[in-house]
Amino acid sequence: MFDGSFPLKDLPIGLVLYRFGDLFQGMVVERKNRFLVIASHDGRDFECHLHDPGRLKELIFPGNFVLIRRAHAARTEYRISAARRGSFWILVDSGIHSDIASHLLCDGFRQEVPLSGKRIDFAWESGAGIVYLEVKGCSLALDSVALFPDAPTKRGTEQVRALTDYVREGGRAYVLFLVFSEDAASFQANSKTDPDFADQLEAFLAAGGEVLTAKAGFRGNTLVYLGSVPLGG
Numbered sequence: 001m002f003d004g005s006f007p008l009k010d011l012p013i014g015l016v017l018y019r020f021g022d023l024f025q026g027m028v029v030e031r032k033n034r035f036l037v038i039a040s041h042d043g044r045d046f047e048c049h050l051h052d053p054g055r056l057k058e059l060i061f062p063g064n065f066v067l068i069r070r071a072h073a074a075r076t077e078y079r080i081s082a083a084r085r086g087s088f089w090i091l092v093d094s095g096i097h098s099d100i101a102s103h104l105l106c107d108g109f110r111q112e113v114p115l116s117g118k119r120i121d122f123a124w125e126s127g128a129g130i131v132y133l134e135v136k137g138c139s140l141a142l143d144s145v146a147l148f149p150d151a152p153t154k155r156g157t158e159q160v161r162a163l164t165d166y167v168r169e170g171g172r173a174y175v176l177f178l179v180f181s182e183d184a185a186s187f188q189a190n191s192k193t194d195p196d197f198a199d200q201l202e203a204f205l206a207a208g209g210e211v212l213t214a215k216a217g218f219r220g221n222t223l224v225y226l227g228s229v230p231l232g233g
Contacts, residue, residue: 007124007133007174008104008212011225017103017216018096018223020081023067028083031060037080039066048078051095054139054150059083059090066092067218082218089218090139091180098122100178100223101135104214109133116162132166133174134159140190141181145232146213147190148177149197157197164204174210175201179229182217188232 026039026048037048037060048068050060060066064084071079082089098111098121105122113123115132122133140150149156163173177187191198205211215226 007106007109007122007131008176008214009106011104013225013227014219015103015225016222017100017225020067020069020221020223023069023081023221026066026068028060028062028064028066030062036076037066039068039078039080041068046078047076048080049076050080050092052092052137052139053094053153054092056083056092056139056150059085059092059139085141085181086183088182091137091216091218091223092139094137097135097137097178100216101176101214104176104225105133115166118159118162120159120163126172129171131172131174132163133176134163135176135178137178137180138184138187139180141179141184144183144185146177146179146181146184146187146229147193148187149190149194152194153197157194157200160197160200160204163209164200164207167204167207167209173204174212175204176212176214179213179215180217182215182226184215184229186232187211187213187229 026041029038031037037050039048066080067082068078083092109122113120120132121135124131138146138148140147167173189198189201213228216223
């Protein structure tokens with residue numbers, strides 16, 4: 001159970017965080033729009049749902065390899081789970097971030113909790129009040145630095161602002177970044193892509209909020225825990 005001191009479990013490296021079932025490899029033919037990709041496999045093209053609001057330009061482009069699973073969406077039978085970068089598979093499915101995070105967190109949490117008109121992913125009741133934790137997935141890495149976001153995120157900025165205000169009022173709050181690049185050695189906010197989010201995260205830290213990281217990578221059809229990375233400059 002959560003004792004009010006720290007929301008993450010003490011986890012062993014290699015702990016399975018998510019099992020995908022059957023995955024098969026395909027190749028990107030075209031990204032039709034934000035959430036729809038044409039992929040090819042075994043000589044045929046078909047539509048895949050891409051459940052990630054990011055730009056993903058370094059991951060979802062014609063000719064790159066992706067991991068696909070059968071999962072019915074509104075108009076497709078398939079869903080992209082990961083994309084190839086170098087020798088690694090990078091998760092590109094934000095729909096399972098909370099499922100992944102739940103394996104990292106101490107028991108006793110509630111999910112999708114309101115705060116100042118925003119929805120925060122997790123919360124615990126503690127003796128000192130409610131403790132909030134928001135989860136963000138980080139698929140972008142440059143020169144071994146994991147960066148978030150890879151596209152401007154007004155929603156993310158507003159969520160961190162709500163957490164910042166809560167901390168300033170004496171509450172406790174965390175932002176957990178799930179880092180999906182195995183070669184990432186540190187994490188920092190992507191101020192070049194979204195200076196508003198970077199400034200708000202800095203304000204959150206200055207107010208007394210805490211940023212946590214957890215790195216995860218593919219091992220076969222599972223995603224496993226690979227430890228944390230420090231915050232960069």
